[in-house]
Amino acid sequence: MSTPEYKTGVIHGRFQVLHNDHLKYIMAGKALCSLLVIGITNPDPFLSKRENADPDRSNPLANPLTYYERYQLINAALEEAGLDLHQFSVVPFPVNFPERYRYYVPMDALFLLTIYDEWGKQKLDYFKKQGLKTHVLREVAPEKKGISASEVRELMMDNKPWEHLVPHSVSVLLKEWHIAGRLREIKERLRL
Numbered sequence: 001m002s003t004p005e006y007k008t009g010v011i012h013g014r015f016q017v018l019h020n021d022h023l024k025y026i027m028a029g030k031a032l033c034s035l036l037v038i039g040i041t042n043p044d045p046f047l048s049k050r051e052n053a054d055p056d057r058s059n060p061l062a063n064p065l066t067y068y069e070r071y072q073l074i075n076a077a078l079e080e081a082g083l084d085l086h087q088f089s090v091v092p093f094p095v096n097f098p099e100r101y102r103y104y105v106p107m108d109a110l111f112l113l114t115i116y117d118e119w120g121k122q123k124l125d126y127f128k129k130q131g132l133k134t135h136v137l138r139e140v141a142p143e144k145k146g147i148s149a150s151e152v153r154e155l156m157m158d159n160k161p162w163e164h165l166v167p168h169s170v171s172v173l174l175k176e177w178h179i180a181g182r183l184r185e186i187k188e189r190l191r192l
Contacts, residue, residue, distance in 0.1 A: 008109040009033035009135075012093045012123075014041050014149070016063055017156075017174060018073040019166045021147040023081060026074075028137050029112040030088065037105050038074055039093025043067040047094040057119070061186050062150065064179060067092060076169035098126045107132065115139040156180040157187060 011029040015022055030036045042063055056062055065073070071090050078088055094100050101107065111132045113123055120139075127134045147165050155162035157180060163171045174180075 004031065004033045006033040006110045008035045008037065008106055009112050010037045010039060010093075010105045010109045011112045012039035012041050012095055014057065014063070015070045015074060016042075016065055016149050017152050017166060017179070018070065018077055018170050019147045019149060019152050021145075022149075023077055023167055025114060025137065026078070027081060030083065032112070032135065033110060034087070036088045037109060038088055038090045039095070039105055040067055040070050040074075040090065041093050041095040043092035043094065047092065047097065047100075056150075061153070061183065061190060064153070064183050064186055069173075069177065073170050073173055076173060077167040080167055080169040095123060095126070098130050101130060101132075109133070110135055112137055116142045116145045153183055157183045 009029050009032055011026060013022060013025070026036070026038060042057065044067060074090050075085075079085075091104050093104055107130070111127045111134045113120060113127070113134070114137050115121055115124060116139075124134060124136065152162050152165050155165070156174070159180070166174070
């Protein structure tokens with residue numbers, strides 16, 4: 001195994017729900033650094049705001065999991081993938097509020113991201129305006145993105161097979177927490 005190029009990297013996502021492509025994204029970031037700080041965006045409604053580049057990201061149906069549940073999913077998936085706890089850290093990350101980054105993540109780290117759409121470009125712009133060192137892991141059109149968390153959530157709500165799209169440990173926890181039922185309840189509340 002080669003020595004990582006950077007001491008610390010910061011990667012981020014909503015992870016609503018953590019799926020296999022999220023895991024690939026995290027592991028690609030980890031390959032570049034000794035310590036990977038994984039920022040969970042939209043950690044709570046007060047550290048989230050509507051973004052014109054991706055207006056659906058603040059929709060309650062797109063955010064069924066709490067910060068702590070996502071924290072647990074990431075830890076479980078990375079342990080399942082063979083990482084030790086000293087190789088990563090999971091923190092809240094208010095991506096919509098660049099002026100607050102310094103309170104959550106090391107500003108001298110390498111900031112990693114993928115770009116699929118205007119929202120990805122907006123985040124890169126946020127990082128550059130803060131003077132952060134950045135690295136784009138992947139830039140592709142939305143239709144070539146791969147698995148989406150919204151796809152997994154839809155399958156869960158419709159009682160269709162979804163388990164193959166997430167790490168096994170994530171599947172176990174999502175079932176234990178009855179997330180499919182929670183999603184259906186949120187959808188029903190939004191109809192009222």
